[in-house]
Amino acid sequence: MLRMARWTAGALFATAVMVNAQAPQGPVVVSPEVSAERTITFRLLAPKADTVEVQGGDIQGLTRGVIPMVKGANGVWEATSPVVPAGAYRYRFIVNGVNATDPRNPQVSESNANSWSLVVVPGAAWVDVGQVPHGAVASVTYFSKSLNRNRRMHVYTPPGYELGKGKFPLFYLLHGASDCDDSWTSVGRAGFILDNLIAAGTAKPMIVVMPAGHTSTSMGPRTATARDEFADDFMSDIVPYVESHYRVLKGRQNRAIAGLSMGGGQTLNIGMAHLDQFAYMGVFSSGVFGRGPRTAGATPTTPPEWETERAAMLDNAKLKPGLKLLWFATGKDDFLLGTTKVTIEMLKKHGFEPVFKETDGGHTWLNWRDYLNEFAPKLFR
Incomplete structure (x- = not known):
């Protein structure tokens, strides 16, 4: 019976293949x-x-x-x-x-x-796959004790890292709202941008960590009293994991953080609360987000509690010389341009010297790739 069952199954499979082969095939489609x-x-x-x-x-x-x-x-x-x-x-x-x-x-x-x-x-050499040494991008799963679940991040290691020699500075690169830890390496092309910059000698070889900025699929705003789950995960789990699993140079002077849109806000939230730990900050199409709606013609505001919560760092004169770069870039057609400018003025009142570049364009990856290409060469100099 067993032998008969096997033969029957094989015959049915062969018959299905023959029928499928005889069925009319649709047109060959090339897309895109x-x-x-x-x-x-x-x-x-x-x-x-x-x-x-x-x-x-x-x-x-x-x-x-x-x-x-x-x-x-x-x-x-x-x-x-x-x-x-x-x-x-x-x-x-x-x-x-x-x-x-x-x-x-x-x-x-x-x-x-x-x-x-x-x-x-194709057509932009700095973002295309060039004939240069390539780094590696790994999808890394780690357990977040602060969130009590497994989480994922993407990590870029520069060409030659796999040889097991040397230590490297560390750059945390954050994505925007509705995106995830895959976004900077897929649509953002971060790995290829870094490959090309490093090959040209315009950027230092570095490790780039791209974590998941959302802690759920919900996109609702965080209330004033809600716990900042991403900040907790970042400081309590991501940073210790990276610094214990990768060959990184320690110390503030070897750490950078940047992000776009939501990730730019997270960069300021985390960076200004831990100013003693980051020497470079990049804010792309972003700023400190107010709690009111962003409507056409409305004037953005910086929530006063944001400054109060970080007062010890914002007004610590001893920490400012160690912040080697505070860099902002936003497009002139970006709906967050006003937020960027208000944030810059607020930081100036606290004695910071931010660099601001207003570009063409809006709230798009067309700008954010450009910003990464310009920001990364400024790091770890």
Whole structure:
């Protein structure tokens, strides 16, 4: 009976393969396709769909952030983007109102609660995969005692680290709201940016730690009395883990922290509360967030309790010389530009000397990759 059962199962499998081989095959779909002119063509085989759109993160010139797709006679939907700058772009299909990743594209970029398909448009040497020595990016799971659960971070180690020689300075790089620890290495291209900078000799070889800034999938604002779970996890678990598992140079002068948007706010929250531990801070498209709504025309404010909680560090004159760089960058079309400027003025009142660069553009990865490329060479000098 056992032998018969095995034969029957094998026969059924062979029959299924033959039937599948004889079934009509759909058209070959290539998606995404990047042209020499830097347009992106998206395609999706969905013959039974009624409507299909492409939603493209950072792809400029779109209406409602989407590109309507046109259905061909073969059941393939197609759309082409406007010309875009070189860089990496997230996108997804909206099929009959349902979000979906591109089934023909294995490249993905994670967010806090979902994932996107990813397409890279070449043409910027500093962010492309160059013919240079490459570092490694590891997905690292650690147990957070402060949160009582396993957590994940991504860690970049520079070229040659695997040889087991030498110690390196440490750069903590934080993502923005709705993103996750994967974001800086996928859509942010941080590993390739660092590879190219180190190969050119413009940045020091360094270890870059990219933790998960969200402690849940909830995106609600933290109340004034709520515990800052990320700050607790960062100082009590992430920092000790990294400094005990990697060959790092110790001391304030060998530590930097920076972040974009939410991560920029976290950089200020943590960095200014532990000013004796960081010599370099970078704030990209961010500042100290007020508690009121950010509406058009409203004047941002710095919550007074933020300064009160950090008064000992903000007004400690002995610590300021050890802060070698406090660097801000925000686009002129960024909705957080006002928050950035108010934060800078508040820090100046406490005796700090922040550097501020107002750039073109808005609240997008097109700027944040640029900011990392400019900020990283300033570290550990």
